[in-house]
Amino acid sequence: MNGQQGSGGAETDAAKGISARERAYRGIRAKLLNxxxxxxxxxxxxxxxxxxxxxxxxxxxxxxxxxxxxYLELHPRRGAMVRGLNAAELRDLYEVRLMVETHAxxxxxxxxxxxxxxxxxxxxxxxxxxxxDFLDCVEINRLxxxxxxxxxxxxxxxxxFDGLQAPLARVAMLSLQxxxxxxxxxxxxxxxMIAALSAHDEAAIVDLxxxxxxxxxxxxxxxxx
Amino acid sequence: MNGQQGSGGAETDAAKGISARERAYRGIRAKLLNxxxxxxxxxxxxxxxxxxxxxxxxxxxxxxxxxxxxYLELHPRRGAMVRGLNAAELRDLYEVRLMVETHAxxxxxxxxxxxxxxxxxxxxxxxxxxxxDFLDCVEINRLxxxxxxxxxxxxxxxxxFDGLQAPLARVAMLSLQxxxxxxxxxxxxxxxMIAALSAHDEAAIVDLxxxxxxxxxxxxxxxxx
DNA sequence: ATCCCTCTTCTTGTATACACGAAGAAGACA
DNA sequence: TGTCTTCTTCGTGTATACAAGAAGAGGGAT
Numbered sequence: 331m332n333g334q335q336g337s338g339g340a341e342t343d344a345a346k347g348i349s350a351r352e353r354a355y356r357g358i359r360a361k362l363l364n365x366x367x368x369x370x371x372x373x374x375x376x377x378x379x380x381x382x383x384x385x386x387x388x389x390x391x392x393x394x395x396x397x398x399x400x401y402l403e404l405h406p407r408r409g410a411m412v413r414g415l416n417a418a419e420l421r422d423l424y425e426v427r428l429m430v431e432t433h434a435x436x437x438x439x440x441x442x443x444x445x446x447x448x449x450x451x452x453x454x455x456x457x458x459x460x461x462x463d464f465l466d467c468v469e470i471n472r473l474x475x476x477x478x479x480x481x482x483x484x485x486x487x488x489x490x491f492d493g494l495q496a497p498l499a500r501v502a503m504l505s506l507q508x509x510x511x512x513x514x515x516x517x518x519x520x521x522x523m524i525a526a527l528s529a530h531d532e533a534a535i536v537d538l539x540x541x542x543x544x545x546x547x548x549x550x551x552x553x554x555x
Numbered sequence: 556m557n558g559q560q561g562s563g564g565a566e567t568d569a570a571k572g573i574s575a576r577e578r579a580y581r582g583i584r585a586k587l588l589n590x591x592x593x594x595x596x597x598x599x600x601x602x603x604x605x606x607x608x609x610x611x612x613x614x615x616x617x618x619x620x621x622x623x624x625x626y627l628e629l630h631p632r633r634g635a636m637v638r639g640l641n642a643a644e645l646r647d648l649y650e651v652r653l654m655v656e657t658h659a660x661x662x663x664x665x666x667x668x669x670x671x672x673x674x675x676x677x678x679x680x681x682x683x684x685x686x687x688d689f690l691d692c693v694e695i696n697r698l699x700x701x702x703x704x705x706x707x708x709x710x711x712x713x714x715x716f717d718g719l720q721a722p723l724a725r726v727a728m729l730s731l732q733x734x735x736x737x738x739x740x741x742x743x744x745x746x747x748m749i750a751a752l753s754a755h756d757e758a759a760i761v762d763l764x765x766x767x768x769x770x771x772x773x774x775x776x777x778x779x780x
Numbered sequence: 781a782t783c784c785c786t787c788t789t790c791t792t793g794t795a796t797a798c799a800c801g802a803a804g805a806a807g808a809c810a
Numbered sequence: 811t812g813t814c815t816t817c818t819t820c821g822t823g824t825a826t827a828c829a830a831g832a833a834g835a836g837g838g839a840t
Contacts, residue, residue, distance in 0.1 A: 349631070350794065374821070385795045390822090391619060398623035400714075406574070407801060407822060422711040433654050486647040487654075489625075490715050575824065599791070610825045615792090632792060632831055 350384040354392035357382045362401050362412065363465065363503045369414030373402070400496040415500060420550045423497055424543065430491050431475065431539050434482035439532035441483075448477050449524050456517050461506075467513060468502040474520055478527070505549045516545070575609040579617035582607045587626050587637065588690065588728045594639030598627070625721040640725060645775045648722055649768065655716050656700065656764050659707035664757035666708075673702050674749050681742050692738060693727040699745055703752070730774045741770070 358378060361367060379389045393410045396402045402410040438445065452474045459466050472495060479491045504510075519542045526535040583603060586592055604614045618635045621627045627635040663670065677699045684691050697720060704716045729735075744767045751760040 372821095376821075386822090387794055387796090390616070391793095394616060394619050395623065398620065408803095409822065419710060422709040425709055426711045426715060429654065429658050484647040484650055485644060486651045486719070490651060490718065493715065493718055494711070597791095601791080611792090612824055612826090616823095633833095634792065 349388070350382075351388035351391045354378070354382050354384055354388045355395055358389075358392055358396060359401065360465070362396070363468075363499060365504070365507075367412045369412050372409040372411050374409065399493075401500075415497060415504075417550060419497065420501065421547065423494060424546045424550075427491075427494055427498070427546075428540065428543050430487060430494070431479060431543065432536055434479045434484075434487060434491075435527060435535045435539055436532060437482040437484070438478075438527060439530040439535060442530055443481055443483060445524065445527045446477055446481055449474060449520075449527075452477065453517060453520050453524070456513070456520070461513055464503055464506040467506060468499055471502065471516065472499065478523070481527075501546065501549065501553075504553055508553065510549055510552050516542075574613070575607075576613035576616045579603070579607050579609055579613045580620055583614075583617055583621060584626065585690070587621070588693075588724055590729070590732075592637045594637050596637055597630075597634040598637065599634065624718075626725075640722060640729075642775060644722065645726065646772065648719060649771050649775075652716075652719055652723070652771075653765065653768050655712060655719070656704060656768065657761055659704045659709075659712060660752060660760045660764055661757060662707040662709070663703075663752060664755040664760060667755055668706055668708060670749065670752045671702055671706055674699060674745075674752075677702065678742060678745050678749070681738070681745070686738055689728055689731040692731060693724055696727065696741065697724065703748070706752075726771065726774065726778075729778055733778065735774055735777050741767075 358373065367373060373393065375386045375389050375393070378393075379386050382389070393402060394404070397404045397410060401413060403413050404410055437443070452470055456467070456470045456474070459470060461467065476488065476491060480488050519538065523535060523538050523542065526538055583598065592598060598618065600611045600614050600618070603618075604611050607614070618627060619629070622629045622635060626638060628638050629635055662668070677695055681692070681695045681699070684695060686692065701713065701716060705713050731738075744763065748760060748763050748767065751763055
């Protein structure tokens, strides 16, 4: 229906320059993050196409992309099944994310890399964002961690990190929707991380990352009740 | 994500049970690994479709998938550009791969996980494979390392590992084609890794992994000449 | 001769039509 | 009444037709 909106909170649908494939991708993704599709159910191409106002072709491409990103599971001759979040996968995800971010901050410290000013900017944007705009909060938080990983100077590591984002975004959305996440604590920890990183204090930043990401498994267990 | 693809030698055309999309994917991927497409060039959909004997639709889906896997780069209104291998990316790739496999073997040792018998089987298959069948050699080697990562019991880690395979496969193919890789050395090291893993000797296996993967940057520099 | 403009042509992006297979409903038989 | 079979229906998989933008050729102006 009227559901499609992009990451930035601005009205993106009126912009006709956007391709149909992109509109389909964003629209379906937003609904997935919103929990509009039941886990385990199938997304029907014609229905999605009509809802967005495009034909099946761009919808199929969007579904393929979403499947590659881990949102969906493609079953031959059946369609695109919505993947649910299970505790085991989230535990694995947390472990991998910790590995990636720890590797990144260690590298930054050891190689005395300059910490991008972007991090502070993102903190300010986070502060300025309305806590009700879940999509925006999640996006800014993602950008913050991505910027840290990127500062390590390994493009493949960034790609790996990006590949983890699909389930992460869903967990984050769920937390915010249910009022579990506390954005002020997150922001405070982010500022501490900037300080430790800028000082190239490896022990401190590794500890901070561990504690910061430890939010996730606690959120998960809170959500499971 | 990285689908199991019919390993090399088998003739893949006559099998009619395979979907057109899969035929397109395998066909284009094989040509990419073979180096039949010049890096930086564009793959034209109609030409590829006619070469495989299907229409543009499955070819488009195959191109999307190959782009998601890192073989191609999609440029809007231009098409699918063949990504080349550059030294910087390969260095990054090696670093990430080392991080992943080190994490896996450490976890296996620390949690006293049982090492799958599959590893020995794969060694034997490797031994039995004709050294001329590049695709098969590369595939078996990939399966060996994937089995180790899988033995760590973290599905997300396996997915990350699979995500690295596109450029890895291309490097491996290139090495074999140019006679740089020595399969017997690789196999010997694989057997040592099985032994160290089975003994849960963390220091030994980490060292072995480091030395084993260190083949890669050396291959790369050899290929660059 | 060089540069710019225009037009042609080719390729991708999107829509639609057709084919095949799967899931569920309805009916026959035990 | 329960189960097996068959048929209908619906949705994906694939092919094709149409639209629109981009690259390159060709001609004209400076």
